[in-house]
Amino acid sequence: MDKLVSAEEALSVIEDGMTVGIGGWGPRRKPMALVRALLRSDVRDLTIVAYGGADVGLLCAAGKVRRVIFAFVSLDFMPLEPAFRQARESGSIEVTEIDEGMMLLGLRAAAWGSPFIPTPVGLGTDVIRNAPDIKVIDSPYDDKEWVAMPALPLDVALVHATRADRSGVCEIASPDHYMDDWFIRAAKHRVVSVDELVTREHFSDPDVARRVYWERNCVQSVVHQPGGAHPSSNDPLYGFDVAHFKAYAQHTSEGGYDAWAEQFLGADEAAYQQAVGGLDAIQSLPLPAY
């Protein structure tokens, strides 16, 4: 089955008010080309679930978001994400703030068809006090109370991988696939963007096949977009763009989202890449060392 489509076609399934999960982690391997396609669309009132970076910041700043379910939104080397910070402090978005591990459990519950997963994580903290939707329950097996972390079912998952074939067999060659497999499994509809399009034979190498973290029947759309994670990293292909993140922070804090969009977003991904220095420059960004 050929699932290769353009970003716009892939995202045409997203309607106002849907819940969208975004893979990656902070400034690392975010499906940013898909996020930019969302920014150019007229979709709104989204609920976003993510280990957030500039994906969450941009969508909030652009007015696409009603609610964010998050544990953090950070660019790592720049701990506070500037646009998310503005959105929070202005009260323009609703939030459900949960522990990083609670998010993992919520995605797993959705993937497994369970209404919740019991956990001690969150007990005694404001995570429980601030989110009345997250219930604390008694156990049938002991005398303790437990957080019943509710499933986080996603209408759509957006993930950026290293390579895929047209049928949706995806390789993540980065050192970590983060929670991307759980974002994929928690979603009804999954869109995977990749830097490189390959043929099925690529996966016959067992070392490559081990870097496939979900199955092709978990993927509905494949989008081929070299440099599509920029300005986040797609290790081992390229690092994150510190200079662009700094420009992003400066534009959003001085002129808001419009200032950033006017200079960088462009009418399509080709225009964006030209505005940030070109694909060659993206692919030359050095890998970070921690």
Added chain:
Amino acid sequence: MTFSLAELMVVAASRVFDDEGEVLATGIGLLPRLAASLAMRTTNPDLMMTDSQSFMLSAPNPVSGLKTHAGQSNENWMGFSRVFDNLWSGARHALVGPSQIDRFGQSNISALGGTYASPKVQLLGVRGFPGNSIRHANSFFVPAHSRRVFVEGECDVVCSIGYNPERLPKGYALGDIDVRQVITNLCVMDFAGPDFQPRITSLHPGVTLEEVRDQTGFDVAAVEGLGETPAPTAAQMALMVELDPEELRAKQLKGNPPGIRDVTAATQ
């Protein structure tokens, strides 16, 4: 031998791992990571540590000057999802730097002031603090001891569980909570007083009990026979040079003050 306050704090912080055995040591931030690395190289070679990315290391990477992860001493793959699998077992000790800590040992990295709907200052979010605090030991590292950090009331957002009877979950005892030590630029504290109350366990050279109490928003006791935080040894100093070749530890505290206060300067 001269040493900086940062180096004194790193050595003091490294001691939180001394008797931990084979646990995952996680130091968040340059000085805490240097402290965990120092412990792994000296008092507790059984410690486990990641490369802050996706592999467990048999020997810590330097905290500065690392150009590539290629060639590092990988032991096993340790992606973020797997970190949770390991830490929820309880065999981890994290050394972290919250923005607020209260008298219960609860801490905050999420937001300051305002409301949940609209905080005055958005910080990071709760990250993994709730799960860490209910499942394993945690110590705190505070580079600027003040009433802004050690707040008078409860933290603005309680991200990690502490010794607050009012928040204790059903079926738990206060002793199930495991807040260990607090290393600040003035002193070392713990929560091992009566009813898990905070107390000062050592003062850094030249710091007075009065000064610590003045900079702390809640009452804090002191251990009997309160002594001075031990100075780094020559071996520890040499290891810090090796683990931090670009001397980023000199840039973490404002003005990089000396480990032994210049009393002449302080009285001017």
